[in-house]
Amino acid sequence: MSVVKPLPRWADLIFLPLINLCVAFFICGIVVWMIGENPFTALAVMIKGAFVYPGGLGYTLYYTTNFIFTGLAVATAFHAGLFNIGGEGQAYVGSLGILAASSMFAPFMPALLLVLLCIVGSALLGALWAMIPAYLQAKRGSHIVITTIMFNFLAFSLMGWLLAGPLIQPNQQSPQSSPLPEGAHMPKAQAVLDWFGVGIADSLLNMSFILALVALAVFWVLIWKTRLGFEIRTVGKNQDAALYAGINVSKIIIITMMVSGGFAGLLAVNEVMGAQHRVVLNYTAGYGFTGIAVALMGRNHPVGIFFASLLFGALFQGGTELDFEFTSITRDMVLLIQGMIILFSGALAYMFSPTLSRILSRGGS
Amino acid sequence: MIDFFYQALWTLDATLRVATPLILCAMAGIFSERSGIVDISLEGKLLSGAFVAAAVTALTGSAWVGLFAAMGASVAMSLLHGFACITHRGDQVVSGLAINILASGLTVILGIALFKRGGQTPTLAADERFRPIELWLSETLNGIPVIGPIYKELISGHSLLVYVALACVPLAAFILYRTRFGLRLRAVGEVPIAVDSAGVSVAWLRYRALIIGGLFCGIAGAYLSISHGANFVREMSAGKGYIALAAVIFGNWRPWRAFGACLMFGFLDAITSRMQGVDLPLIGEIPGQLMLALPYILTILLLSGFIGRPSPPSAIGQPYRK
Structure with missing residues (x-):
């Protein structure tokens, strides 16, 4: 057997991920078929729900917004060789920044400034929640994977307690905060487009989507065009080399995780300021974990993250449609697809690489 | 005094x-x-074990068949984990995460497909489950003060799987520290x-x-x-797999210490429900969320070298x- 040549760049970046994605979908299709439903009908229902029905596309982009934020959070940490599983908790705690900023500044701040302050607040709180595990890894040697998992549970406990106790809306039973002041709402896409004379169907899509696109650009500039980004990538490639090059590795670990947590915290902008207009229990709904699938599929690159987020946005929105159309398959199907994608695009990412390489080199010679 | 004694006994029992x-x-x-x-x-294997045990028992009517099916399902998950991270050298955390998400999706999808109850399985009859076993002489000895009630309430009256779990600790310690296989494994x-x-x-040892591990998780799932x-x-x-992982770390990757950590975490859980609405002197009421978060807080403190x-x-x- 000849030595397996490394894959050409286009195959590694586009073809291989596509094969992995197809395998993941294929297996999910088999599960649907075994349950006794037609996988193609299910797929058609999901596509219609995600793009065709009125408001479908809006909801798809609304979910996409969430996944861009959490995907960026995971990708930022990945570039420094860190695995941040704590996006869920960081996104959850981010809402406290919004509550704090809105209650402090709402009485005298104009709406635009208030929105900006709330955005900063959510990123700051997310960053702080990520800073503790980062500090513990950098200075005390505890492993970030384990600590961020534990910090998710701590966030659930903390928020559960706050929303059922100190922050609960007075005279209410359900664990949720009081509504945000009007000025801290993120404008709806429908309202903004209406102002320009474009009519779209109502959905939860709001201006956070623009913020997410800005975040993608900021991420690209930060990682590939700044000194800090270079240091982050150096630490990710080889910590020892980074140390010898005079990079303060501990500092970079802490900063990277804070940027990562900041991106995760922004999810609260979409959910709290854009959609719910208050903090409700468990509003993160697993979006933080989906961010891991997004980052793996998107290969930690902004373009990849955008398309992976769009795919997951469509899956989430299309998945809700499954509930209406089928009795035997529900939106839990999306969890299965997500798990398969993490398995094939993450853990088994290079399973098909030798085979593909052999086929390609045979075709070439 | 008697009242407090029984309270303590029931808490330990829980x-x-x-x-x-x-x-x-x-x-x-x-x-x-x-x-x-x-x-x-661990979380995903526990969850899939729990689902398969309940589903197979509901279909066959035999708890034993359910137990073995659960062990099989958990082992299958383990093999998938091994295939990804031993055979294909994939990232172990990513693979574990994939298994956890797959388990939470698959259990519900299959549950709905099989039983059409929104993901639940039918409630089992008493004789289809592993019921509490009254140990030998537990009624007779109950008359003896202190020892009698301890024997009856705490030691006797658990399901077979509880005793299996207790037996697993010395078994694990024996395999790890007293056999050739254990030496190689370490x-x-x-x-x-x-x-x-x-x-x-290396690969076969790790497999x-x-x-x-899959066999143990399957039994744990069946217990649930x-x-x-x-x-x-x-x-x-509900996160028990992660708490168990915390216990592994807290026990410094040693069976007896991890067992101690499990008992401690279990105790925290057991007293949480008893402490609800109780005002402690000086402190006041402790929020249940804090009690439930304690295992994680303690593990983080340990991992960071603040305790040990x-x-x-x-x-x-x-x-x-190679």
Whole structure:
């Protein structure tokens, strides 16, 4: 057997991920078929729900917004060789920044400034929640994977307690905060487009989507065009080399995780300021974990993250449609697809690489 | 006084019940992690074990068949984990995460397809479950003060699987520290190249460690759904796999210490429900959320070297390449 040549760049970046994605979908299709439903009908229902029905596309982009934020959070940490599983908790705690900023500044701040302050607040709180595990890894040697998992549970406990106790809306039973002041709402896409004379169907899509696109650009500039980004990538490639090059590795670990947590915290902008207009229990709904699938599929690159987020946005929105159309398959199907994608695009990412390489080199010679 | 004695006894009794799945999963985690494989997939294996046990028992009517099916399902998950991170040298955390998400999706999808009850399985009859066993002489001895009630309330009256879990701890300790297989298993988690150069297969050793872990997790899952509970409900494992992982770390990757950590975490859980609405002198009422978060807080403090020094297996998380 000849030595397996490394894959050409286009195959590694586009073809291989596509094969992995197809395998993941294929297996999910088999599960649907075994349950006794037609996988193609299910797929058609999901596509219609995600793009065709009125408001479908809006909801798809609304979910996409969430996944861009959490995907960026995971990708930022990945570039420094860190695995941040704590996006869920960081996104959850981010809402406290919004509550704090809105209650402090709402009485005298104009709406635009208030929105900006709330955005900063959510990123700051997310960053702080990520800073503790980062500090513990950098200075005390505890492993970030384990600590961020534990910090998710701590966030659930903390928020559960706050929303059922100190922050609960007075005279209410359900664990949720009081509504945000009007000025801290993120404008709806429908309202903004209406102002320009474009009519779209109502959905939860709001201006956070623009913020997410800005975040993608900021991420690209930060990682590939700044000194800090270079240091982050150096630490990710080889910590020892980074140390010898005079990079303060501990500092970079802490900063990277804070940027990562900041991106995760922004999810609260979409959910709290854009959609719910208050903090409700468990509003993160697993979006933080989906961010891991997004980052793996998107290969930690902004373009990849955008398309992976769009795919997951469509899956989430299309998945809700499954509930209406089928009795035997529900939106839990999306969890299965997500798990398969993490398995094939993450853990088994290079399973098909030798085979593909052999086929390609045979075709070439 | 008598009242307090019985209160304490019942709390310890509840501790044992809560700790049982933790103990089994922690032993599973020790085998896997001592062989060098990070195992955050304990949660997913526990969940799939719980589902398969309840589903198969509901279909066949036999708890034993359910138990063995659960063990099989968990082992299958272990093998998937092994295929990804031993055979294909994938990232162990990513693979574990995939298994956890797959388990939470698949259990609900299959549950709906099989039973059409929104992901739950039918409630099992009493004779289809592992019921509490009254140990020999428990009624007779009950008359003896102190020892009698301890024997009857605390030691007797648990399901078979609780005793299995308790037996697993010395068993795990024996395998790890007193057998050739255990020695090699510990070595492969520390210096795999040494094991390899001695002519022992690193991959096969690690696969075996994962399979043993799968068997333990399957029993733990069966305990949740066909012994402690009478059916499967979605997300039934509710983070117990992660608590068990915390116990593994807290126990410094050693069976007896991890067992101690499981009992401590179980105790925290058991007193949480008893402390609700109780005003302690000076402190006031402790929020239940704080009590439930304590295992994580303690583990983080331990990991950060504030209480003791953790000594994880040195080769953990690194795929082995020849």
